[in-house]
Amino acid sequence: MFENLPQLPADPILGLMDAFRNDSNPNKIDLGVGVYKTEQGATPVLESVKLAERDILELEQTKLYIGPAGAAEFGTAIQSLLLGENHPALADHRVSTLQTPGGCGALRVAAELVKKASPDAVIWVSDPTWGNHIPLLGDTGLQIKTYPYYDVANHGVNFDAMLETLAQAKAGDLVLLHGCCHNPSGADLSQQQWQAVTQLASEKGFTPFIDIAYQGFGTGIEDDAYGVRLMAEQLPELLIASSCSKNFGIYRERVGSVIVIAKNAEQARANGSQLARIVRGIYSMPPSHGAAVVAHILNNDNLRQHWLGELDSMRQRIFQLRGQLLAQLNKKDASSDFSFITQQSGMFSFLDISPAQVQRLRDEFSIYMTGDSRINVAGVNSHNIDYLSSAIVSVL
Numbered sequence: 518m519f520e521n522l523p524q525l526p527a528d529p530i531l532g533l534m535d536a537f538r539n540d541s542n543p544n545k546i547d548l549g550v551g552v553y554k555t556e557q558g559a560t561p562v563l564e565s566v567k568l569a570e571r572d573i574l575e576l577e578q579t580k581l582y583i584g585p586a587g588a589a590e591f592g593t594a595i596q597s598l599l600l601g602e603n604h605p606a607l608a609d610h611r612v613s614t615l616q617t618p619g620g621c622g623a624l625r626v627a628a629e630l631v632k633k634a635s636p637d638a639v640i641w642v643s644d645p646t647w648g649n650h651i652p653l654l655g656d657t658g659l660q661i662k663t664y665p666y667y668d669v670a671n672h673g674v675n676f677d678a679m680l681e682t683l684a685q686a687k688a689g690d691l692v693l694l695h696g697c698c699h700n701p702s703g704a705d706l707s708q709q710q711w712q713a714v715t716q717l718a719s720e721k722g723f724t725p726f727i728d729i730a731y732q733g734f735g736t737g738i739e740d741d742a743y744g745v746r747l748m749a750e751q752l753p754e755l756l757i758a759s760s761c762s763k764n765f766g767i768y769r770e771r772v773g774s775v776i777v778i779a780k781n782a783e784q785a786r787a788n789g790s791q792l793a794r795i796v797r798g799i800y801s802m803p804p805s806h807g808a809a810v811v812a813h814i815l816n817n818d819n820l821r822q823h824w825l826g827e828l829d830s831m832r833q834r835i836f837q838l839r840g841q842l843l844a845q846l847n848k849k850d851a852s853s854d855f856s857f858i859t860q861q862s863g864m865f866s867f868l869d870i871s872p873a874q875v876q877r878l879r880d881e882f883s884i885y886m887t888g889d890s891r892i893n894v895a896g897v898n899s900h901n902i903d904y905l906s907s908a909i910v911s912v913l
């Protein structure tokens with residue numbers, strides 16, 4: 518049965534965790550997988566999450582099935598977090614929301630819905646995009662095409678080229694956009710650029726599909742949802758895949774949601790029933806615990822404020838680290854310009870060095886990042902910043 522299946526190489530992102538763990542160099546630095554880290558290099562459970570878990574342990578009455586759509590209180594809370602309390606799409610009942618196992622589950626379930634609705638649809642993804650987008654979306658059989666996004670020469674978005682290519686997208690196609698904190702580049706669309714893409718979607722009839730996995734890590738919890746809220750208001754249809762892994766630090770609990778905005782309430786109900794059927798045919802229903810924690814935090818004023826404070830501290834720390842890393846690099850090599858590091862947002866930036874230089878950092882200095890030179894800025898701290906910046910400069 519299985520003899521034709523060869524062994525596959527390690528995942529380009531997750532494989533870094535094992536490689537780092539097995540490295541015995543005491544100076545090793547992990548800038549690989551996108552998880553928040555403290556000054557001590559730890560990824561602790563947030564205090565707000567611990568408090569919510571204690572409440573749930575006390576209050577939970579049953580372990581009965583929660584159904585394919587997940588918990589209603591989670592769905593209501595998460596759609597308000599993304600769209601804002603009084604969004605017109607919510608008032609018009611145009612929204613169907615399902616709890617999913619992580620943002621990955623949301624992306625896949627959304628793609629399965631597209632496959633049912635429009636089997637020949639093309640999904641346009643940014644070049645580059647997060648490494649797992651292509652397997653998650655492409656494994657449904659939908660066709661994937663790319664649009665230009667990151668411009669290495671300017672270390673920013675090549676917006677003219679992006680718009681020019683997206684003008685070829687047709688009604689029935691999807692355009693995958695990163696809601697904020699673009700993974701892997703850290704280069705985001707400005708509000709004016711979001712408006713221009715919304716206008717283009719309206720003219721051409723393509724459907725935007727927003728992946729938002731870092732809400733709160735860019736400029737703040739409300740501002741980071743600008744593109745989502747704008748498109749949900751101005752366009753008849755929109756797909757959103759969201760993740761709570763990073764902003765609630767709840768990675769292994771697998772909490773995400775798929776949100777589909779339809780042109781009217783009747784279609785939204787139909788979409789909800791289709792999503793539930795898709796989920797029933799894959800994993801039947803999502804796990805409960807992580808989403809119960811998120812719903813409890815969002816629906817409790819004190820816990821919500823506590824969590825927002827913790828999220829703000831994570832965001833500000835990464836912002837400060839960007840400045841500190843730039844200062845160290847400038848001190849060690851005044852001739853190279855790394856100023857883009859402070860202009861980007863979220864956990865990631867490219868160093869924009871070659872794969873051979875990335876390999877040298879790994880082989881000679883035990884510094885781990887993905888092969889495209891993406892660094893997780895949260896992996897920098899006061900203990901490793903000197904070693905890190907000297908190493909980067911030495912491979913330039």
Ligand code: LMR
Pocket residue numbers: 530531549550551552647649700
């Ligand atoms: C990342 O990009 O490092 C994270 O989203 C983790 C993952 O699953 O790849």
